[in-house]
Amino acid sequence: MSQDMVSLNYRVNAEDFAKAGDASSNTKKVLKKLGIPSDITRRAAVVTYEAEMNIIIHSNGGEIIVNIDTTKIQIIAKDYGPGIPDIDKAMEKGYSTASDHVREMGFGAGMGLPNMKRCSDEFKIESEMGKGTTVTSIIHIPN
Amino acid sequence: MYLYEIRDILDAEVIAGKSRMDREVDFAFGADLMSDVLAFVNERTVLLTGLTSPQVIRTAEMMDLAAIIYVRGKRPDAASLELAEENGMTIMCTPYTLYTTSGILYNAGLKGIDELGVIK
Numbered sequence: 521m522s523q524d525m526v527s528l529n530y531r532v533n534a535e536d537f538a539k540a541g542d543a544s545s546n547t548k549k550v551l552k553k554l555g556i557p558s559d560i561t562r563r564a565a566v567v568t569y570e571a572e573m574n575i576i577i578h579s580n581g582g583e584i585i586v587n588i589d590t591t592k593i594q595i596i597a598k599d600y601g602p603g604i605p606d607i608d609k610a611m612e613k614g615y616s617t618a619s620d621h622v623r624e625m626g627f628g629a630g631m632g633l634p635n636m637k638r639c640s641d642e643f644k645i646e647s648e649m650g651k652g653t654t655v656t657s658i659i660h661i662p663n
Numbered sequence: 664m665y666l667y668e669i670r671d672i673l674d675a676e677v678i679a680g681k682s683r684m685d686r687e688v689d690f691a692f693g694a695d696l697m698s699d700v701l702a703f704v705n706e707r708t709v710l711l712t713g714l715t716s717p718q719v720i721r722t723a724e725m726m727d728l729a730a731i732i733y734v735r736g737k738r739p740d741a742a743s744l745e746l747a748e749e750n751g752m753t754i755m756c757t758p759y760t761l762y763t764t765s766g767i768l769y770n771a772g773l774k775g776i777d778e779l780g781v782i783k
Contacts, residue, residue, distance in 0.1 A: 544721070545721065548724070562706070562725065562727060573718075625716045626695055626696055626697035626714050627696075627698060629696040631696075631698035631701070632698055635701050
């Protein structure tokens with residue numbers, strides 16, 4: 521793997537279910553190509569995929585930024601609102617505000633944010649009502 | 664258990680990845696909730712589902728799953744199949760329900776992921 525940092529940036533549109541998974545799929549392919557160990561790649565793929573689905577399902581649109589260097593993968597999922605009113609509640613396993621339509625696709629089980637946290641070494645949610653939410657996940661790459 | 668053995672005992676039709684039937688899996692996991700799949704399975708697991716949305720293939724792709732078995736005669740759409748081929752996955756369809764499919768596989772020695780202690 522080169523010493524340089526690799527940076528990926530994907531725009532994710534609200535309710536764009538047809539493209540759901542594109543950003544995560546591309547990210548996973550890049551990580552594979554860089555020779556990142558498969559278990560680390562899988563964890564990063566889960567975080568990116570859940571983040572991508574969250575933006576599509578719950579937000580007014582946003583973006584996913586993935587920064588990769590020799591020591592870590594940083595995944596930043598940023599959206600333009602509406603914001604999470606109660607983050608503690610959103611982090612509870614099984615809690616979901618997703619619609620029936622989303623549940624029919626296999627999502628909205630209330631496992632998204634807990635899954636992301638579980639796959640991360642460092643995990644942070646910042647949210648402001650009316651402004652938006654930023655979820656930052658860092659996964660360390662062992663030497 | 665090899666994928667070709669699974670195909671045979673489930674009377675399954677293979678609709679993608681026919682040339683990759685000699686891969687082996689250690690566990691099976693049945694779900695229509697993709698976040699549960701993302702939470703619990705590992706790459707040595709075959710997914711049993713009745714959900715035909717393309718998100719099933721995407722989920723399997725993220726987890727490096729070798730195969731998906733659609734139960735109750737369900738079939739994924741063309742876009743899903745294309746995505747599966749692209750990712751080197753095997754897709755099978757069995758006429759049996761989820762419960763019966765699980766029973767047949769369990770009887771034949773394919774265990775659930777419970778013994779890995781991942782479900783708390």
